[in-house]
Amino acid sequence: MPIRATVWGENVHEQKNKAVAENYPKGMHGQIATLLNEDPNIKATTVTLQDAEHGMTEAKLDETDVLVWWGHRAHERVADEIVNRVHERVLNGMGLIVLHSGHFSKIFKKLMGTTCNLKWREGGDKERLWVVAPGHPIVEGLGEYIELPEEEMYGEHFDIPAPETLVFVSWFTGGEVFRSGCCYSRGQGKIFYFRPGHETLPTYHNSEVQRVIANAARWAAPVASATRIFGNRQPLEPLPARG
């Protein structure tokens, strides 16, 4: 059974910026879903901020194994109630892939517990993402690094918890580095942050970027294991009689 990926798109730049619209005529979310659907083991659909409940209805989440998130300008327009709903889903096993400027999304900040702030610069940088975890499923099929001829720079310090697995470290022309592929587990859910993907650049047409996101969807898909059980519980072994 294929992995059901839901691509959440903010869908704001696409409506306002001609360069973005030309770059991504189906929307960024549409393009990301197209990339994922080229993998026969993944069935990707899209929802957007503008949909009812931002597309994150309980029904849609019931059918979502992995949620892929791209947002930038409108993080504050995502309702807290929906963020809490997604948060609960992640803790109960739904995978979450956060892309690029999604580092500042409410859901990512809530899961990380930090500001998720960073340095940035638009224009003129090359990015080279070095693989530092060469046996990790997310780098399957890659070479030593991914090179993107132009990308927005993100630089350290990146205010995140230290990744459980650091998969990529980026080099930028302007002299910065960045932890650009970061794995986390929270509850029963897995989270992957992947840095590239500036809206005015053709990053989501790159086949290696495609590969990473598809690999990450497979890695982040839920594992069927015991529901976590909490609360007041009887002992499993006899306790001594109390005086």
Place this chain on the structure above:
Amino acid sequence: MPIRATVWGENVHEQKNKAVAENYPKGMHGQIATLLNEDPNIKATTVTLQDAEHGMTEAKLDETDVLVWWGHRAHERVADEIVNRVHERVLNGMGLIVLHSGHFSKIFKKLMGTTCNLKWREGGDKERLWVVAPGHPIVEGLGEYIELPEEEMYGEHFDIPAPETLVFVSWFTGGEVFRSGCCYSRGQGKIFYFRPGHETLPTYHNSEVQRVIANAARWAAPVASATRIFGNRQPLEPLPARG
């Protein structure tokens, strides 16, 4: 210069439960501060939920290197504004030691990004906290384990991010285990969760528990390093001229 520790006490059980009041005539916070003050390198003071701004004024936080937190019944009475203030302080370097039922405090949940839920049971369990990180500064002066003749049971699953360093694992009579000493770093701050400390039991009169909390205060004290710098930044190396 001694480490300035501020012990935050919820101070509710002490007012309502005679056993707690007799156990901790100075309040739990008072007793914890007394333990810390026996260490010549620590100067501990106390504040409580009932103080203005719950005692967490900007002025008080300016004088706090490490905040020690015990709460249980009144987590919801801590104002979000104060939680956000403490959160920011931790990210900027203030140490935080969260004790026992503080696992459900707003500040701990916010920093962890998870529910911090767990199993629990009162009555009849012995706890033995095994050291699993024998070179860590938090276990300085301890033996192989700490034994507490009676403690409330907390059992897995404990819904926290995997600790950066797991220092203690607890054994309980009733058949459960628990990750009972957990180190994290968030921003420039260090966080230590330490499990024992049920209000009706004399745990904070135990000299090994004292040792752990004092060691943790030293470990969590801030390090003077660069302010983290974020935002739009000029390149450090020349970028190619753009076409």
Place this chain on the structure above:
Amino acid sequence: MPIRATVWGENVHEQKNKAVAENYPKGMHGQIATLLNEDPNIKATTVTLQDAEHGMTEAKLDETDVLVWWGHRAHERVADEIVNRVHERVLNGMGLIVLHSGHFSKIFKKLMGTTCNLKWREGGDKERLWVVAPGHPIVEGLGEYIELPEEEMYGEHFDIPAPETLVFVSWFTGGEVFRSGCCYSRGQGKIFYFRPGHETLPTYHNSEVQRVIANAARWAAPVASATRIFGNRQPLEPLPARG
């Protein structure tokens, strides 16, 4: 294509101890291979210490995705040359699952860099392995814990590097705990240490133990990614002319 698992058996107890022989008439390695072969995605074969090159010929390793290792009495009889060969294979991506007393095998100690020493006791302990990483692929299909009515006790301190992911923590009747499911990556290879499996007990007839080992084989199977490249290398970006 199924995962090719090779089960390495020391095959000493089976020849000397009637209880072990009766418990495992096909040998412990034979029984472990039988468990794995019940999974349609795994094809398991066996080799033993007594085989030429201990069964770890280059040809056999060429056909091995995951090596499963059980040894106890004869660790010193494994030739260093073979240990080095297996070590190199693991760093180049072959998975390794080390069972029970294999903690003292040459290959595990070489990969860990520590003594891998521990406490132990035979007789009378129940073991309960609590899941502490509930979303990990190795716990797929399990409940909250695995209970083994009798097992040899292994206790902390277990002298290993802190696991990259700690999957199980064991409770023992006699008052000890143990980090009993430990994930590591080394080079391109993945390593899983799994505690249970005393030779005189029927542990490898337990369906949950079976499940864990099969899950671990899937988790540890190699990922096709770039060969790691080392050595003297030309720059990827222009260096300034030197004076």
Place this chain on the structure above:
Amino acid sequence: MPIRATVWGENVHEQKNKAVAENYPKGMHGQIATLLNEDPNIKATTVTLQDAEHGMTEAKLDETDVLVWWGHRAHERVADEIVNRVHERVLNGMGLIVLHSGHFSKIFKKLMGTTCNLKWREGGDKERLWVVAPGHPIVEGLGEYIELPEEEMYGEHFDIPAPETLVFVSWFTGGEVFRSGCCYSRGQGKIFYFRPGHETLPTYHNSEVQRVIANAARWAAPVASATRIFGNRQPLEPLPARG
């Protein structure tokens, strides 16, 4: 009581290469010890490969809290017996700081369990070491990064276990990155690998490099805690009578 640091120098380049000798008239080890001795809390001495037992006598190790290691050309000339001795000391709490080409020392490879291989290039690269763990004691007193106008390039993939704490990531002019400050604990000992320090360059005259090594010595100094206890042990809790 000051931390007793012993700086181990290979002392080969200094004898053969005039540039190195001029750069480090007291030897590289002598210069590193000089840096450390400027810290009033550290008392540093030196030993070299050429000393009896390479200077690593039991008596000298008895007086060593932290061992600092610089080697390059003569790793193979260090006797295995001495490597094993140092290994045991580290597991029992002695700190170890491995500098630059010491990545290929026998002791570092033995502790890591991997090849510790990497990419390298001499000449023309600037190195910028970005702090990625801004609250860590090893970065006390530093800014956002350390810039070294010229250094030998070391590039990924660096074949080490993922650091328990990654403190620095280096940027190089030629397009590479490197995990250049890596913390580990093994047994009761702490290990820090720090990348810079090519013999023909004045790196060990840099005050920020000095700061890092001194900070690391403080961080790696032993903690007085329980001797780790192993072996066959009686239960701490009553076991059921056996049938």
